[in-house]
Amino acid sequence: MPKPYELTAVEAAHMIRSQELKAEEYIASTLDRVRRVDEKIHAFVTLTREEGLNRAREIDEKARKKERLGRLAGVAIAVKDNMCTRGIRTTCSSRMLEIYVPPYDATVIRKLYDEDAIIIGKTNMDEFAMGTTTETSYFGVTHNPWNLRKVPGGSSGGSAASVTAEESTVALGSDTGGSIRCPASYCSTIGLKPTYGLVSRYGLISYANSLEQIGPLTKNVHDCALLLSVISGRDFMDSTSLDLPPKDYEASLKDDVRGLRIGLPREFFGEGVEDEVKKAVWKAVDLFESLGAVYEKVSLPSMNYALAAYYVVAMSEASSNLARYDGLRYGYRDERDEGDWSTVYAKDRRIGFGMEVRRRIILGTYALSAGYYDQYYLKALRVRTIIRRDFEKVLKDFDVLVGPTMPLLPFDIGEKISDPLTLYMCDILTVPANLTGYPAISLPAGFVDGLPLGLQITGKPFDEGTILRAAYAFEQNTDYHERRPNIE
Numbered sequence: 001m002p003k004p005y006e007l008t009a010v011e012a013a014h015m016i017r018s019q020e021l022k023a024e025e026y027i028a029s030t031l032d033r034v035r036r037v038d039e040k041i042h043a044f045v046t047l048t049r050e051e052g053l054n055r056a057r058e059i060d061e062k063a064r065k066k067e068r069l070g071r072l073a074g075v076a077i078a079v080k081d082n083m084c085t086r087g088i089r090t091t092c093s094s095r096m097l098e099i100y101v102p103p104y105d106a107t108v109i110r111k112l113y114d115e116d117a118i119i120i121g122k123t124n125m126d127e128f129a130m131g132t133t134t135e136t137s138y139f140g141v142t143h144n145p146w147n148l149r150k151v152p153g154g155s156s157g158g159s160a161a162s163v164t165a166e167e168s169t170v171a172l173g174s175d176t177g178g179s180i181r182c183p184a185s186y187c188s189t190i191g192l193k194p195t196y197g198l199v200s201r202y203g204l205i206s207y208a209n210s211l212e213q214i215g216p217l218t219k220n221v222h223d224c225a226l227l228l229s230v231i232s233g234r235d236f237m238d239s240t241s242l243d244l245p246p247k248d249y250e251a252s253l254k255d256d257v258r259g260l261r262i263g264l265p266r267e268f269f270g271e272g273v274e275d276e277v278k279k280a281v282w283k284a285v286d287l288f289e290s291l292g293a294v295y296e297k298v299s300l301p302s303m304n305y306a307l308a309a310y311y312v313v314a315m316s317e318a319s320s321n322l323a324r325y326d327g328l329r330y331g332y333r334d335e336r337d338e339g340d341w342s343t344v345y346a347k348d349r350r351i352g353f354g355m356e357v358r359r360r361i362i363l364g365t366y367a368l369s370a371g372y373y374d375q376y377y378l379k380a381l382r383v384r385t386i387i388r389r390d391f392e393k394v395l396k397d398f399d400v401l402v403g404p405t406m407p408l409l410p411f412d413i414g415e416k417i418s419d420p421l422t423l424y425m426c427d428i429l430t431v432p433a434n435l436t437g438y439p440a441i442s443l444p445a446g447f448v449d450g451l452p453l454g455l456q457i458t459g460k461p462f463d464e465g466t467i468l469r470a471a472y473a474f475e476q477n478t479d480y481h482e483r484r485p486n487i488e
């Protein structure tokens with residue numbers, strides 16, 4: 001018998017609904033696991049033990065009275081600390097929001113509660129989601145459960161690590177340029193960035209709003225499909241969320257990829273991608289072929305410009321989105337500050353924001369300023385359109401594109417953080433999905449010297465179903481997702 005904290009979301013919800021397992025026992029077991037391992041991992045910024053246990057008792061009571069229980073009945077979920085949770089501190093891992101307690105819930109949080117999920121805590125992240133390693137957090141780094149010296153990936157590093165270390169059953173992350181898929185790859189979880197517009201961003205604290213989506217981090221594809229079914233859908237509070245009929249993504253889970261047409265973009269196997277990573281992806285492609293899929297090499301020439309375009313767009317939007325942290329409406333404020341408004345504004349922002357955030361605000365402001373706007377921002381938008389066209393064209397002939405998620409295996413904490421450009425390069429394979437808005441998933445696809453690596457599958461807009469079907473078939477025929485690190 002697995003211990004309660006080892007269950008998947010599908011299993012836990014089923015057992016709680018049928019009263020085979022008490023939600024209280026399961027949540028206590030999960031929180032106990034956190035108590036034992038989080039000193040080493042540091043996945044959480046805030047834990048909500050009491051609230052979690054209280055909700056669990058309420059759910060047990062409902063089960064006892066045979067009241068209807070939701071699709072996530074009792075499921076322990078960890079939420080990245082950039083999604084607003086009413087009454088629960090939401091910091092973005094920044095000193096700027098160290099004591100911020102939102103007066104409202106993000107739409108995704110409301111949807112989780114509607115299905116009887118239990119939030120057990122808020123997870124560590126790169127400050128304001130800016131980073132690839134979770135090292136820019138004001139609250140300190142999260143460690144990779146597979147090797148504590150290594151980064152867990154970022155920026156949703158706490159969410160992914162919490163799932164891998166079984167400190168939570170599932171987690172939510174946000175992905176602006178890879179922040180769900182990168183830590184999924186580095187921690188060996190499933191991580192899905194939905195199509196732009198599928199999941200409401202209302203209550204997600206913005207970094208670069210034209211690029212980002214909230215999505216699931218889970219132990220297996222079934223949990224991912226379940227969580228996506230819960231969080232997706234039209235929301236009147238987010239004008240960019242699309243009006244599409246609700247979908248049950250669990251129905252897509254078929255172990256059948258016969259005839260699936262896979263495109264392999266040359267650019268995903270280029271220079272800078274480690275050989276071991278390429279090898280693992282080829283092995284995955286062979287597996288798909290043996291299951292009846294067909295593949296062909298394709299080319300996305302504009303990929304060469306994706307990283308540059310991404311960083312110009314992301315930083316420009318960040319500079320505008322983060323202007324609101326002025327110490328008056330939001331954010332850190334030293335009450336003893338004196339002087340005129342701009343002196344106080346500058347000082348509080350210097351103290352409230354970390355290095356990386358300030359760097360991006362300054363670069364973004366530069367890119368948007370008169371005289372440079374055409375040269376940088378407008379150009380980046382044009383490149384973005386060209387990239388989208390390239391993807392559109394290739395995906396006319398193929399169902400999905402397959403490649404690695406990250407070009408490199410997880411590296412040491414501290415190894416790259418002082419060299420931002422090298423770090424930005426690590427995002428080369430994940431940013432295209434954000435620039436185009438297309439959905440993409442990362443799946444556990446192998447281990448090299450005990451370190452995991454992920455396979456990325458990109459699909460057509462709003463065709464998460466096909467991505468999930470391919471992912472499910474891959475999972476059914478491999479065992480990488482079943483391996484667990486030895487932490488205790």
Ligand code: GLN
Pocket residue numbers: 129130131132154155174175176177178179180207314427
């Ligand atoms: N690593 C990328 C960045 O630093 C992506 C971050 C994200 O997706 N939030 O911008």
